[in-house]
Amino acid sequence: MIEKLTPSERRAEIVRVLSARRKVTIREFAEMFGVTQRTVMNDLEIIPPDSCAFEIERGRYGGVKACEWWYDGKFRLCREDEAMLARFLNKASDPRDTERLSKFLAAYGSPANHNSYIGKEMKN
Numbered sequence: 001m002i003e004k005l006t007p008s009e010r011r012a013e014i015v016r017v018l019s020a021r022r023k024v025t026i027r028e029f030a031e032m033f034g035v036t037q038r039t040v041m042n043d044l045e046i047i048p049p050d051s052c053a054f055e056i057e058r059g060r061y062g063g064v065k066a067c068e069w070w071y072d073g074k075f076r077l078c079r080e081d082e083a084m085l086a087r088f089l090n091k092a093s094d095p096r097d098t099e100r101l102s103k104f105l106a107a108y109g110s111p112a113n114h115n116s117y118i119g120k121e122m123k124n
Contacts, residue, residue, distance in 0.1 A: 002032055010035070011043050015052040018066050025063035026056075082109045 029040040053070035069076045089101040
């Protein structure tokens, strides 16, 4: 259990843990912070959408799941959009377009793909 945190510190920690682990159950969060599951749900409702992108999955194996396109506290392109932009980058003839697309993909693409765009077709 993490030491007693203020509500805003707890919400920041929820975002940090979710970014690292990608999926956490409500029960795990409650035990982690020494609060009720209802408190965790209230925290999730208060977290601003521009700081964390997640969905709540209900049921036996449910929990809080980070959206596929959100990593490290940043919004990222989904795989399909990233692949489409990588194809445009590989076909761009204007160096200014190549530079802009490269910067955009580096900023919003998957961190694992930062150096793999030019000269390659990305697979979905």
